[in-house]
Amino acid sequence: MAPLPGRGLAKGLAVTLRTMTRRSVTAQYPEVQPELPPRTRGVIGLLEENCTVCMLCARECPDWCIYIDSHKETLPAVDPNARARTRNVLDRFAIDFSLCMYCGICIEVCPFDALFWSPEFEYAETDILELTHERDRLREWMWTVPAPPALDPAAEEPKEIAAARKSADKLAAAAAAAAAAENAEEQQDT
Numbered sequence: 001m002a003p004l005p006g007r008g009l010a011k012g013l014a015v016t017l018r019t020m021t022r023r024s025v026t027a028q029y030p031e032v033q034p035e036l037p038p039r040t041r042g043v044i045g046l047l048e049e050n051c052t053v054c055m056l057c058a059r060e061c062p063d064w065c066i067y068i069d070s071h072k073e074t075l076p077a078v079d080p081n082a083r084a085r086t087r088n089v090l091d092r093f094a095i096d097f098s099l100c101m102y103c104g105i106c107i108e109v110c111p112f113d114a115l116f117w118s119p120e121f122e123y124a125e126t127d128i129l130e131l132t133h134e135r136d137r138l139r140e141w142m143w144t145v146p147a148p149p150a151l152d153p154a155a156e157e158p159k160e161i162a163a164a165r166k167s168a169d170k171l172a173a174a175a176a177a178a179a180a181a182e183n184a185e186e187q188q189d190t
């Protein structure tokens with residue numbers, strides 16, 4: 001059936017009327033801070049300790065606004081028969097927030113959980129160059145990253161936690177067995 005003529009206009013007017021009669025609310029920012037959803041994309045925090053300088057985030061960033069510099073360091077071999085090892089040392093990690101489009105790809109692709117969203121958004125600058133946050137500033141944002149939500153009580157235990165618990169249980173059992181053996185020896189001596 002063909003739509004009635006003027007139906008769209010009536011619908012549009014109804015929306016206008018509804019909006020006109022609704023009470024307007026003024027957000028009193030900055031006196032009153034807004035209540036932001038927990039997954040707000042405000043700024044990116046860097047947990048430098050987790051970064052292995054794999055460069056994945058910089059390569060995947062569609063805006064090319066992540067700058068990473070590093071050098072290789074040779075570590076002496078732990079065993080005389082082993083080879084010396086090399087590792088990447090981070091020299092520079094910076095994000096240019098004047099280019100960033102807050103897509104979150106860098107956070108998604110980081111295999112080592114080194115990047116996180118923080119809901120902080122008050123970092124406007126009058127000089128655009130100041131919007132490039134270097135590693136120290138990115139590290140500071142980590143203090144504003146909210147704790148992850150609690151696991152669903154019915155959810156399966158994450159395999160990392162299960163593995164850690166298994167190792168802890170093994171160590172505790174070995175320590176208990178050693179203590180019991182020591183006690184038994186002491187009793188035999190007395």
Ligand code: SF4
Pocket residue numbers: 060061062063064065066095099100101102103104105106107
């Ligand atoms: S959020 Fe997107 S645009 Fe911004 S740094 Fe990460 S990957 Fe690049």
Ligand code: SF4
Pocket residue numbers: 050051052053054055056057058068109110111112113114115
């Ligand atoms: S993807 Fe993660 S670990 Fe790799 S360089 Fe980026 S922040 Fe560091």
